[in-house]
Amino acid sequence: MGKGKGSLSFTRQDLRKSTKFVEGDYSGINPRQFYRKLKRSIEEIQEESDFKYTTHGSQDTDLDIQSEDVGSKTGTVEGRLQAESDWAKIGESEIEYRPYGPHGALGIVVGGLLFLLGLAGAIEIAILGMLVLGGGAYAYWQTEVGTYPVMREDVIRVLLTGEVSERTVDNDGASRTDMFANMSVIFSGDAFVAVGTSEMDRHDWPMRLELLSQVAEWRNRCVNNSSNEVEVPGGFMYMLKGWTKRDSSEIKREVQRIQQPLLDADFDLRERYADILREQLHGALETELDQHEADLRSELESLAQDLNIYVEREGMTHTDNVERTRADAAGELDPENL
Template structure:
């Protein structure tokens, strides 16, 4: 019998989790896998930081805990379970980009200047010629002028857990009743990652000319990470792109482009994409900010180790309780692993 509904978590393997920033492994035996999964989920939800409870978990027994019997009539089988937990996004520092603050203004002024210059040369008078020269010169200066500005970078902690193993059904015959339960010998991998992204929620605080540059930069990073041409995004630049800026100032549109590009690199992305994009953004941080992030990764490792220890204590305690119950404690029959 398989317990799995559509709409569960994305599939990931032990090899995927071993590529994580941090990971811890453990082996557990003599425990009901359903009880183990409930305890595991509760333990993750109880992790706290200075802001309170840290993680929001994803995963249910119906969709993400699979228990399969191996053969019809047999009382052995396999178990596989997945759990994911994400923290809130928090600011970690700022990235810095070079941009043209007056690029659109300069492009428009240069074109207007050329028009006035042609009118002056064509007989409209010396005034038009002089105005054309001034406007063209000012436009070129504005277009070529460059400055640097910063944009916020945020980070999120993500925990993923994969449990795999074998289950067996045990039945205790009593004088008045029969009690049945299942036990599992499982190997569990706890993995933790710190993902980094551009904060799209703060775009309205940026000047619109710089915001367009940030959008273009996210597109460039996206194209550096993805593997196929089909996944790559179109990127515009140059004089015409600067001129188009006058009709491309909507912050909601810019936010949608960044969130769409980053969703393909973080939330809904292959693991390799997430790590590569995180590394690109880490390079934008100052050395001090990178050290802060490294310290945070060490704290995440401590969380994983504490989580594994918490589960160890639970398994030792519950394993003894299960043994005691099966050796004669009264209770209702509880079949868990039915042959198909």
């Protein structure tokens, strides 16, 4: 379910629409140093004794520091970072389907043909046809409840914006220039869900037919442009043609073809698709997902707090060094004034 990555381009308002978000202000830290620490902190988050996230973003393409026209020692900073977890199964959701739909459809066709043949004079064949037709109709309308796997992916996005300034410190006759930033940072988290396809072969084939039909319907409900809609297979002829779609790998490819563009789309479309899938979740799974979103917010809060501690420590150390250097310079005697 992976997707390619380009330059990150989300805005503050985009992040405020996320499932969860946390904001923080950080002062007196080198923005490049902060970005490296941010990336490393996200990559160190663990889940079930394994590193959870893969980050996307680099200082070269996603951290922009620009000087203002008023002077070369002031400027602005804007940076973005995104991290994604692997898709993981969170449970099973339910779907109603016709376990004997294809069998019933075939019975209706065969029974109808036998009945028509019997009308030519063979009353026994006509009666047999009526029985087969009735049995096929009964089987066609029988329903059961099946389950399918639901997958989850967590995404963290971070946007930092602020002002930067440069300071030059003389130490042992050498000048060193360092950069400081006052930044506002917003951390957002989203939990996306999708239909799992890796276990497609464990479903009976009428169940696979219904799942394909439902995924197509869910896609059409969340897209805005009719050109992005797909045909929703269903009805009597779909059940009858189902005899030619008994291969699980074929249905798996069809489900992936319909669903994958939604998982690769922009966040608004991904969220609409996730919301539709959430409507299908039963009580226990819905509760579990709600708890997971609460855990995701805790991750964001811990991340913001860890960075706050880091900035306070590093900022104080840097300030002490600057003040100590200035104090040492002030205490030196000018030989010309001796």
